[in-house]
Amino acid sequence: MQIPEKDCEYLFKATISMSLKLLQCDAGEPCFGCRPSHARLWQVPCSRTDIKDLGYFMKDWKADCERHVSLGFSVANIRGYGAAEQVLYITHGYGHMLPIKARQIFVRDESCFGLDWVETVENVPSEHSVNTAKLSAGVDGVSRTVLDEYLDHHLNTDFEKFIDDYFDGTPFLSDMLVTAFHYWQSERTPVIKKSLKLLLAYNLTQHITMVEGMPDEEGFLGRIDDADSKFYGKTVAPVMINFEIKCAMAEMWRELQKEILDELSHLFSSVYSKEKLRHWPTIFMVCSILLAVWEEMQFDCHYRIPVSSMPPSYSLLLTWNRIQNRSASSVTTWKSCL
8 A cells, every 4th residue: 555645754754964953854865955965964964863872783782791601600600608808909900990899709610710811912812811719799799989980090090091002002093082082181071071981991891800919928819820911920800700890891881872872962953053063073072982982892793702693783883984074993903802
């Protein structure tokens, strides 16, 4: 049955541009309002996806934190916990500490306490593994407040050094992130800070954790004795604490991304108010950081999980590239594989 033309407008969603302008839209690709040369598609693309929903491809994607779930982390493998707790100072190796209360854990299959990772230096990957202490986070788990402060320390102190060390001088990406950081230092825009924390949280989710301040006489398991490792001489955090921090960090960056997309939607709406040019620098910076994180995610999908298990296509990256009129940036040359 042919649908009357007057009812067609109810079968599709208006494009972002037409929604912001409060104009009637049609089913064209691009729509009639976006066809003229003055429509400026490089600023607001002819897309029918709401900006707040651009993270839809994140649904059920857990490649950043689920790898160890099958390695004896089930409730059935846990026999109990020790009563005493001690404070461990956890770090990702960038000069900041995350205090975590830890307690002994008793399991049926102790093979789950091994941790393995991959380091890539000058495009040459090397695999490393080590057995870690039989400890897990205390009753209170990983505090969201403490984790938030931990990220703030990275952002407020030596953030540029983190970029240099983690991304190993990757062209364009490192320069873009440093520029965004300088812009935030100048303007102190909250959404830029959230975007930088999103970048930090995502990348630290992929990173191994280590313990600082443990005396050698305690015989704490997890010391890296492989001289070829970037972390030679360091002590790896207990694998269960590593996993709990990973999950907490993964939850945090997902919440940050949702908040950023909501704020980005409001920023685009403000483009059509009286101060049309006021928010464009902020929009550009936020989109640049989001693109960088999303491209890292695309890289991680190929690097960490089989092609058959890959999440939905990342075709929206092409749409966002049109917003900034540039191609996507390079990805990090070094990744720890967890």
